[in-house]
Amino acid sequence: MVHRDGKAEGLTYIDASGTETFQPASIVIVASWSLNNVRLLLLSKAGQPYDPATGMGTIGKNLTHQVSQATRVFFDKPLNAFMGAGGLGIGISDFDGQEGLDKFPGVFRGGNIRLMSTGEGPIASFGIIPPGEVKSDWGSEWKKAALNWHDRAAAVNSEAEHLAYRQNYLDLDPTYTDKYGDPLLRLTLDWTDHERAQGKMLTTVQAAIGRAMNARVGNANSNLLERYTVTQYQSTHVNGGVIMGSSPDTSALNSWMQHWQIPNLWVMGGSAFPQNGSGNPTLTILATTLRAADALVDRYLKNPGRLV
Numbered sequence: 001m002v003h004r005d006g007k008a009e010g011l012t013y014i015d016a017s018g019t020e021t022f023q024p025a026s027i028v029i030v031a032s033w034s035l036n037n038v039r040l041l042l043l044s045k046a047g048q049p050y051d052p053a054t055g056m057g058t059i060g061k062n063l064t065h066q067v068s069q070a071t072r073v074f075f076d077k078p079l080n081a082f083m084g085a086g087g088l089g090i091g092i093s094d095f096d097g098q099e100g101l102d103k104f105p106g107v108f109r110g111g112n113i114r115l116m117s118t119g120e121g122p123i124a125s126f127g128i129i130p131p132g133e134v135k136s137d138w139g140s141e142w143k144k145a146a147l148n149w150h151d152r153a154a155a156v157n158s159e160a161e162h163l164a165y166r167q168n169y170l171d172l173d174p175t176y177t178d179k180y181g182d183p184l185l186r187l188t189l190d191w192t193d194h195e196r197a198q199g200k201m202l203t204t205v206q207a208a209i210g211r212a213m214n215a216r217v218g219n220a221n222s223n224l225l226e227r228y229t230v231t232q233y234q235s236t237h238v239n240g241g242v243i244m245g246s247s248p249d250t251s252a253l254n255s256w257m258q259h260w261q262i263p264n265l266w267v268m269g270g271s272a273f274p275q276n277g278s279g280n281p282t283l284t285i286l287a288t289t290l291r292a293a294d295a296l297v298d299r300y301l302k303n304p305g306r307l308v
Contacts, residue, residue, distance in 0.1 A: 027266070028264065029266045033269060034271040036185070037242050038059065041267070046261075047252050047260075061241065062273075062275070063238070065162050065234070067199060068159050069203050069220060071156050071203055072154075073153070073218065076152070079152060082122070092209075104197065107197045111160025111202060127146045129146055129153075153218075159237070161278045164274060174186075239270040239271065239273040243273065244272045244288075252267070257288060257291075258306065258308075263300075268289045270285055
C-alpha cells in the first residue's frame with residue numbers, strides 16, 4: 001500500500017509475469033486475513049509498529065489466539081459418526097464469561113464447550129482407542145483394539161477466550177523473507193498461568209460431561225498449554241495486530257475500521273479485535289464489516305475524512 005502525507009494513493013503488486021504494477025486508488029481496503037493485514041501495514045509503514053518494551057505503537061499489538069482443549073470419550077455402542085454436518089452438534093455456554101467459574105480459582109474468563117458430529121473419515125478416525133487398552137500403538141493387538149473401538153469414540157471440545165498481553169505481538173521477522181525479499185511476519189506468543197488454569201477448568205468439566213454420559217473418559221490434550229506451539233493444530237482464530245479503539249494512541253483503527261492516520265485506508269477482519277472471544281469470530285467480522293461499509297457509503301463518501 002502506497003501512502004503519502006496521510007493519504008493512501010493506491011497499491012503495488014507483482015502480476016503473473018513478475019512485473020511490479022502500481023494501481024492508483026482513492027480508497028484502499030485491506031482485507032487479507034488477520035495476520036496478513038498486519039504484515040501489509042508493517043511493510044507499508046502505515047502506522048507505528050508496536051514495541052513491547054515501551055508499550056508504544058499500535059501495529060502488531062494485542063496478538064491473541066484461543067485456548068483449545070479436548071477430552072476423548074468412549075462409548076459402549078456405535079455412534080454412526082460417519083454421518084454428520086458442519087453445524088451439527090451442541091454447545092454449552094455455562095462456563096463462558098465469568099459465571100460458573102467460582103469453583104475454579106485463577107480463571108478470569110472461560111470458554112464454550114461443545115460436542116460436534118461433523119462426519120468422521122474412515123481413515124482419520126481409525127486407531128482412536130482408550131488409554132491403557134494396548135501396550136503399543138502398532139501391531140496386531142493395536143489393530144484389533146482399533147477395530148473394536150472404531151465408531152465408538154468422540155470428543156468434548158472447547159475454545160476459551162484469550163486475553164491480550166503486552167508480551168504477545170506481531171512484527172516483521174529480522175531474518176526470514178519471502179521470494180521477493182520482503183520480511184515474513186513473526187509471531188511472539190506464549191501461554192501464561194491464566195491459560196493453563198483455563199485448560200484445567202475446561203478438561204475438568206469435559207471429563208464430568210463424559211462421565212454423565214456413561215462414557216469411558218480418555219486423556220485430555222492439556223499438554224498443549226505448557227508452551228505455545230504451531231506444530232499441532234489448535235485454532236485458526238488468530239486475532240489482533242490492527243486493533244480498533246477509542247484513541248489513536250492505543251489503537252490503529254477507529255470503531256468504523258478506518259485507519260486513524262490515513263482516513264481513506266480501511267482494514268477489515270479479525271485483526272481489529274482487541275481481545276479474542278471463545279466463539280468463532282466469523283459472524284462478528286461480518287457485522288463489523290457491514291457496519292464499516294455503511295459508514296463508508298453513507299458518511300465517508302459524502303464528506304471524506306476522519307469519521308471520529
